[in-house]
Amino acid sequence: MSEEMKGFDRLVEIMRELRAPGGCPWDAEQTHESLKRYLLEECYEVIEAIDAKDPAHLKEELGDLMLQPIFHAAIAEERGEFTMEDVLDAINEKLVRRHPHVFGDQIVKSADEQVANWERIKKAEKGEERKSALSGVPPHLPALMKAHKITEKAARVGFDWEHTDQVFAKVIEELHEFEETLAQGDQERMEAELGDLLFAIVNLGRFLSLDTEEALRKTINRFIRRFNHVEDKLHAAGVTMQEASLEEMDKLWEEAKRIEQQEEER
Structure with missing residues (x-):
């Protein structure tokens, strides 16, 4: 052993x-x-x-x-x-069982072909026809991740855009629709339109092979690092966040961005 x-x-x-x-x-x-x-x-x-x-x-x-x-x-x-x-x-x-190209005699030429083959084998294993092409997505996934999975499954059966500019145009369309609801002050409609906008952005990320969940998580981490930099600098100067002006904080924020860029270039 x-x-x-x-x-x-x-x-x-x-x-x-x-x-x-x-x-x-x-x-x-x-x-x-x-x-x-x-x-x-x-x-x-x-x-x-x-x-x-x-x-x-x-x-x-x-x-x-x-x-x-x-x-x-x-x-x-x-x-x-x-x-x-x-x-x-x-x-x-x-x-x-799901890698017959490795443990059997099947030939797979690409990662995309393997994903499709995996889904075919998985479907056969379940022993029943799913009611929808969108079935099988865990209900408790984080919303961005779930949206990515849903649009991915829809794309596999041909329900997808042909070009990036079409997906981008949809994002702009949803942004304008959300903007229109702002003037009306209807919270329920605003929430619905914001959801549509977020879904369109996730779909754009998926179309470009970008993980929207990962992208947002990294942005949050960058925000925290830069915010902490601003806090630390102000604290060292004996100034609280409430006492500092937006101009002072923005200057320190840009300083944090420059430090990050310099570290990435090393």
Whole structure:
């Protein structure tokens, strides 16, 4: 047995001990439902470690994330539903089954062709015809990610634009429609038109092979870094954000942008 598998088996055993009588009260009382928030949190912390380009941090966060499926499998095992071995057997079989070009004699010429082939195999595995081409998108995905998945599925059956300028024109159209609702002061219509605008922007990102969720997340991170720079500079000068003028803050904001650009050029 490899050292990796020994470590994995040890982790499974540790979780069993934590949930056993005389183990950890907190671990013992957890359920699939109570652990949902932690699964999401660990996923985002892995992404944060990747963005930070910190191998040591990534190693730690991957371990925390790996704990989550082991936790869920331990709960299921106690209920007589399935074990961690069942989980591993299922994913191993699925990977081999859905990669016949690797583990069989099928030929795939591109990544796009493989995605289409994956979907065909997946559809056949389900054993039933889905009612809609949009079926299969997890309902609880973040909204931008869900919109990307929806437009991606629609595009696969031909419901898509032909050129980038058409998609861009749709964004402009939705922007104008949102602008028209501002003067009316109708919150419900404003919300609807804002949703249309966001959906059109996501579709443009998807058409250009850009991940809108990732793009917005990176923009948020840039905003936080620049805002913190402004705060730190003002604090060092003995000035609060409330006391500083917009002109002063904007100058420091531009300074933060220049620092970022210089770091990227190194």
